[in-house]
Amino acid sequence: MxxxxxVRNRISSVSSTQQITKAMKMVSAAKLKRATNAIVQLRPYAEKLREILANVSASVEGGTSPYTVDRKPNNVLVVVIASNRGLAGAFNTNAIKTANQLIASKYAAQLQAGNVSVMAIGKRAQDYYMKRGYRVIGDNNELFMALNFENTSKIADAIMSGFAKGxxxxxxxxxxxxxxxxxQILTTEQLLPLLPPTMETEQPKVETDYIIEPSKERIVEELIPKVIKVQLFKAVLDSHASEHGARMTAMDKATDNAGELLKSLKLSYNQARQAAITTELTEIVSGAAALSAG
Known part of the structure; x- marks a missing residue:
């Protein structure tokens, strides 16, 4: 007995876990819808902004923006965007692993010299790099509590200021x-320096003749910081939507696995109960036979 x-205790425990994972899946599905809408709406704007910058800056002689200066990468900052919570499958692990592979393959010399810094957006990545002794810049974990362009721009401003200062x-x-x-597609992008249009792999297909006021140089000067901020915001929104997608998928799989485990446990419970009943019947019959024989 x-x-x-x-077995009954295990069935009760698994049933409770299945209810939790099912609820988490529904919450993630609702959040995913909002996050998907945000990134889908931003992508055309970000692409058009870069197209305008490429068209305008192509006709500007000699750029003077500090954000386009291509220096020898002696000091490197890697921005790793993860999440504040787990239970999202390999979402956080894959982002951290990709960042580590980038550092090991591209900036091994800088890492050995202690010239690699990490800016983590998301508590999971922040904790990982702090525990391993990396130089972690800032604390941006609160961004996901109020995810908007203004708050992301503050992080972008800090990054651009550090780059401009060298x-x-x-x-x-x-x-x-x-x-x-x-x-979710793991992606690595160079945020700074901003590559000039002549170095981009994709050129605008159609050159547009814009009416520009006050001047092309002034517009380019204003557009470059805007493009950098939008690029970072797009990366954060992409990661945010990916997080909810990964969590919804993970919780859906966990719910299915709990269902399979419940079937197995209930089968084991029924078999054990039948065995117990058979044993009791055998004992009763044996006792009755013994009394009759006596």
Whole structure:
């Protein structure tokens, strides 16, 4: 009977876990809808902004922006975008692993010299790098509590200020790009220096003749910081949507696994109960036979 009690306790525990994972899946699905809408609406704006910058700056002789200066990358900042919570499958682990591979393959010499800094957006990444002795810049974990362009711009301003002062010669961003609820594409992008249009792999297909006031130089000067901020904001929104997609998928799988485990436990419980009943019947019959024989 002790075995039956143990199985009943496990069935109760798994049932409770299944209710929790099912609720978390529904919450993530609701949040995913809002996060997906945000990134889908931003992408056309970000692409058009870069297109305008490429068209305008192509006709400007000699750029003077401090954010386009391509220096030797002696000091590197890697921005790792993860999340504040777990239970999202390999979402956080994959982002951290990709960042580590980037550092090991591209900036091994800088790491050995102690010239690699990490800016983590998300508590999971922050805790990981702090525990391993990396130079972690700032604390941006509260961003996901109020995720908007204004708050993200403050982080971008700090990054651009450090780059302009020469504290960083290269800034790379590692994040999960959202494709759909089940697929997140690990992406590494160079945030600074901003590559000039002549170095971009994709050129605008159609050159547009814009009427520009007060001047092309002034517009480019204003556009470059805006493009950098939008690029970082897009990466954060992509990662935010990917997080909810990964969590929804993980909780859906956990719910299914709990259902399979419940079936197995109920089968074991029924078998144990039948065995106990058979044993009791055998003992009753044996006792009755013994009394009859006596």
């Amino acid at each position: 002790a075995n039956l009690k143990e 504290e960083y010669d290269r800034v790379e961003v590692v994040y999960n790009r959202f494709k759909n609820a089940a697929v």
